[in-house]
Structures are given as structure tokens and as C-alpha cells.
Amino acid sequence: MARGRFFFGFMLSVASALGLTVLLRRIRRQPRVEMYFDDGSMLAINSKTSDVSARITGMADDLLKKVL
Amino acid sequence: MIASHLTCKQNFKEKTLPTAKEALQELLEMSSSVRHAVLVRGAGDVLASTFANSDSEAGMVSMAREILEAARESAGGMDRAALTQLFVEAKSGCVFIVTGENDTWLAATTGTDPTVGLVLYDANTALKTALEGELGAGGSK
Numbered sequence: 021m022a023r024g025r026f027f028f029g030f031m032l033s034v035a036s037a038l039g040l041t042v043l044l045r046r047i048r049r050q051p052r053v054e055m056y057f058d059d060g061s062m063l064a065i066n067s068k069t070s071d072v073s074a075r076i077t078g079m080a081d082d083l084l085k086k087v088l
Numbered sequence: 089m090i091a092s093h094l095t096c097k098q099n100f101k102e103k104t105l106p107t108a109k110e111a112l113q114e115l116l117e118m119s120s121s122v123r124h125a126v127l128v129r130g131a132g133d134v135l136a137s138t139f140a141n142s143d144s145e146a147g148m149v150s151m152a153r154e155i156l157e158a159a160r161e162s163a164g165g166m167d168r169a170a171l172t173q174l175f176v177e178a179k180s181g182c183v184f185i186v187t188g189e190n191d192t193w194l195a196a197t198t199g200t201d202p203t204v205g206l207v208l209y210d211a212n213t214a215l216k217t218a219l220e221g222e223l224g225a226g227g228s229k
Binding site for chain 2: 049052053056058061072075079080083084085086087
């Protein structure tokens with residue numbers, strides 16, 4: 021019984037870790053734009069929250085399709 | 089003797105200051121994730137490029153310029169300082185644009201998952217090297 025519970029707990033932890041990894045990778049790979057400015061500041065915007073970013077990533081996709 | 093010294097000096101300058109084309113080749117060697125790069129002044133004066141095909145080169149220059157203008161426009165609307173570097177991660181890869189003096193800029197494309205900081209650093213170095221080389225060549229004329 022105790023062994024079964026331990027095994028269940030172990031499998032649950034492994035599944036959670038895997039799920040978290042997949043989720044983080046998906047978040048990281050979202051189309052995004054990072055702008056770096058002369059004063060040292062940086063602005064990162066992702067395409068889900070910004071029309072500007074969606075437009076720029078769309079243009080980048082067109083460029084990449086043409087050259088890659 | 090003076091003539092040979094001048095020639096030697098000129099050769100030294102030529103050897104130490106690479107051309108724009110050499111700077112781009114060095115960028116490709118340093119950053120293995122970089123697939124294509126163009127070095128441009130203004131809207132379309134191509135100083136160097138890694139393309140063998142002029143159609144692809146022209147396409148990349150005009151599209152990268154549009155991206156740069158769109159980013160500058162949006163940054164201008166947010167009262168930000170001048171845009172110096174731009175990184176765009178798209179579905180099929182990434183586009184890097186770095187800007188330099190006298191409206192020069194360098195655009196590079198990579199596949200997915202590049203090391204962003206390293207590519208930006210190498211692109212900036214290539215742009216600076218190319219501009220220094222151009223200044224050196226201009227000065228030695």
C-alpha cells in the first residue's frame with residue numbers, strides 16, 4: 021500500500037515536471053519582439069498582447085519564408 | 089624607400105581593417121546560427137551581403153527595412169530613445185537588426201532558438217568592424 025502511494029506520488033511529480041517544462045518552452049517560443057534602445061533600456065512585447073508585435077512578427081515571418 | 093614604406097603601410101591598413109564583405113563572413117563564422125546577413129546604408133544601398141542570389145538579397149533588404157521602420161515608428165510613439173537593436177522571434181526563425189552610424193544597419197536571420205545575446209553582440213561587432221574598415225579605406229584613398 022505504502023509502496024503504491026510512493027509510486028503514485030513519484031509519477032505525479034515526474035508528470036508535473038514534464039508538464040511545466042513543456043509549458044515553459046511554449047511560453048518561451050511565442051513570437052515576440054525585443055527592442056533595445058540607445059539609453060540602455062529594453063522593451064519586450066509578445067504577439068498575444070500587442071498588435072505592434074503581431075505586425076512585426078508577421079513581417080519577420082514573411083521575410084524568413086522568402087530567404088530561409 | 090618612402091614609396092615602399094607607404095605601400096607597406098597601406099597593405100598593413102588593408103590587412104588590419106576588413107571590408108564589409110569580410111566582416112559579414114566573419115559574422116557567419118562566429119555565429120553558427122546566422123544563416124544570412126545584409127549590411128545596408130539608408131533604404132537600400134547594400135554595402136555587403138551573404139546572398140548569392142540578388143532577388144533574395146533585395147527581398148531581405150526591403151523587408152528588413154520595413155521591419156526596422158515599423159519598430160522605430162512604434163518606439164517613437166512611446167517616447168523612447170533611439171532604437172539601436174531589434175530582435176524578432178517568429179514561428180520559422182528569428183530576425184536580428186542592429187543599427188550604426190550614418191543610417192547604416194545590419195540585418196541577420198537565424199533558425200529557431202539562437203543565443204540572442206551572442207548573435208546581437210556578434211552582429212554589432214561586424215557592423216562596427218565594417219564601418220571602421222570603410223572609414224579606413226576612405227582615409228587611405
